Amino acid sequence: MKLRKIQKRDNKLITVAFKKHQHVLFSAPTGYGKTVLLGKRVSKALARKETTLIIAPRIKLIQQFRKTLMQYGVKPFEMSIHQGRNTKRYRTAKIHIASTSTLNARLKRDKAYLGKIDNVIVDEVHINFKKLIMKQVEDLYWNSAKWLGVSATPIDGKGYRLEGYDHTLANTQTKDLVDLGYLLDLDVYIEEAPDLSNVSINSMGDYQLDELEGAMNSSSITTNIYKVWKKKFGNKKTMIFCVDIKHAESVAKHFSKHGVSVGINHSKLSDKDDLKVMQDFRDGALQVLVSVNKLTIGYDEPSVEVLIALRPTKSLSLMLQAVGRVLRLHESMNKAILIDCAGWYDEFGHPFDRRNFNKIKPEAKELVKKLKEDEEESKYTECFECGTEQLTSDLVINIDEDKEGITVSKHCIECNAFITEDYVTKKTVKKLIKVEYEKPVKRKKMRAFLEHVAKAMGYQQGWIYFKMKVYKDHKEKMSKIYRKYQNNEIVLNTVLANIRKLESE
Numbered sequence: 283m284k285l286r287k288i289q290k291r292d293n294k295l296i297t298v299a300f301k302k303h304q305h306v307l308f309s310a311p312t313g314y315g316k317t318v319l320l321g322k323r324v325s326k327a328l329a330r331k332e333t334t335l336i337i338a339p340r341i342k343l344i345q346q347f348r349k350t351l352m353q354y355g356v357k358p359f360e361m362s363i364h365q366g367r368n369t370k371r372y373r374t375a376k377i378h379i380a381s382t383s384t385l386n387a388r389l390k391r392d393k394a395y396l397g398k399i400d401n402v403i404v405d406e407v408h409i410n411f412k413k414l415i416m417k418q419v420e421d422l423y424w425n426s427a428k429w430l431g432v433s434a435t436p437i438d439g440k441g442y443r444l445e446g447y448d449h450t451l452a453n454t455q456t457k458d459l460v461d462l463g464y465l466l467d468l469d470v471y472i473e474e475a476p477d478l479s480n481v482s483i484n485s486m487g488d489y490q491l492d493e494l495e496g497a498m499n500s501s502s503i504t505t506n507i508y509k510v511w512k513k514k515f516g517n518k519k520t521m522i523f524c525v526d527i528k529h530a531e532s533v534a535k536h537f538s539k540h541g542v543s544v545g546i547n548h549s550k551l552s553d554k555d556d557l558k559v560m561q562d563f564r565d566g567a568l569q570v571l572v573s574v575n576k577l578t579i580g581y582d583e584p585s586v587e588v589l590i591a592l593r594p595t596k597s598l599s600l601m602l603q604a605v606g607r608v609l610r611l612h613e614s615m616n617k618a619i620l621i622d623c624a625g626w627y628d629e630f631g632h633p634f635d636r637r638n639f640n641k642i643k644p645e646a647k648e649l650v651k652k653l654k655e656d657e658e659e660s661k662y663t664e665c666f667e668c669g670t671e672q673l674t675s676d677l678v679i680n681i682d683e684d685k686e687g688i689t690v691s692k693h694c695i696e697c698n699a700f701i702t703e704d705y706v707t708k709k710t711v712k713k714l715i716k717v718e719y720e721k722p723v724k725r726k727k728m729r730a731f732l733e734h735v736a737k738a739m740g741y742q743q744g745w746i747y748f749k750m751k752v753y754k755d756h757k758e759k760m761s762k763i764y765r766k767y768q769n770n771e772i773v774l775n776t777v778l779a780n781i782r783k784l785e786s787e
Contacts, residue, residue: 407431
């Protein structure tokens with residue numbers, strides 16, 4: 283197997299990084315071919331007689347790693363598989379491929395189960411980061427082995443580099459793969475962002491789910507999304523990401539009543555029903571698949587043409603992982619489509635914008651001060667009819683609509699008695715606004731822009747020199763100022779005010 287040019291470059295960068303650091307993160311976007319690169323590294327480590335442990339969160343990934351290593355010439359008896367009943371262990375094996383749960387269980391019983399490990403590779407590192415299921419292997423090998431954590435989004439929920447890792451390599455990002463022809467280009471359409479002013483933020487820095495569900499389910503966005511979709515993309519295979527099961531059922535109901543073949547995928551489905559829904563969607567028996575988080579990571583169905591975002595989030599990782607589901611190459615498409623009804627563009631910008639995955643988490647005291655954890659007591663409602671006390675978020679929701687608006691009524695989970703209702707006036711279907719990806723501003727262009735400002739304001743060349751220092755420290759924000767105000771003499775004072783604001787940060 284041969285590495286692509288970008289994979290060869292990144293492989294060298296990983297090797298160089300390990301000369302300075304023991305714990306390295308590597309960002310491999312959707313479609314990068316991370317298994318091929320990692321297989322190369324593991325086979326080379328085998329040639330050096332080093333022992334490598336690969337930790338994968340899904341069975342599919344374990345099988346993929348095994349197949350790739352065999353293509354690199356690794357013999358079956360040279361690698362042990364640790365995955366439940368499918369465990370195949372060889373005494374002399376120098377490569378161990380393990381599921382997270384099986385590895386945790388075996389190491390709990392026997393800390394010497396694997397013996398000495400030189401390299402640890404954690405695939406989809408963000409999934410089980412800092413969870414108890416990883417504690418056994420971290421206690422044993424964190425200080426003795428070299429760790430490589432791999433993910434399309436190697437960051438925590440607040441956008442910081444995963445704690446404990448020393449350095450992140452993110453040279454190849456999603457737009458690079460699009461430009462090279464390894465991923466589909468993306469058209470982004472935005473609808474009016476939902477009003478989430480009354481939704482609180484949880485301790486992880488994201489929206490409180492029960493409140494978010496109430497805001498989205500009672501919003502006219504939920505009942506209006508079919509019209510938004512049908513108007514322009516009604517003939518395309520579509521995935522919709524929702525807040526929770528209740529929200530997903532509500533959205534699916536609106537599509538179904540208009541004759542659209544729609545399925546729901548969520549964590550409470552039985553394995554049998556889950557397989558059927560996914561197979562029906564893959565085969566085309568279902569045109570629309572409504573999902574709740576379960577498919578945001580690792581699901582690959584290249585025939586999906588449209589992604590509708592109905593799940594607002596403050597997690598950059600969640601947004602990028604979700605968008606990655608529609609970027610796989612397919613013979614019938616040259617572009618994927620994102621319909622953003624969740625405010626993703628307002629929150630994060632274009633999905634193809636370059637990201638800084640190397641931001642270091644603030645010290646604990648500063649973090650507590652900056653993001654104070656809300657520990658609000660759960661809100662309960664008592665039914666006037668049967669006296670049952672229940673979580674407000676568990677109430678049964680009924681939605682009725684007429685030409686003017688939508689009535690959202692809530693009922694007791696025990697006797698179905700009426701509890702409360704809200705009325706939302708319908709908004710008219712707005713024209714979807716298409717937004718374009720804007721390339722980052724290059725240094726020369728920024729200097730020319732600052733020269734234009736200096737000339738208009740009568741400033742000396744030294745002013746440009748000091749502003750370029752500001753640009754170096756605040757590239758993304760300064761680039762936004764450039765794109766918005768370039769060569770517009772009317773707003774030069776606004777430009778200067780924005781730059782001064784950055785200088786004071």
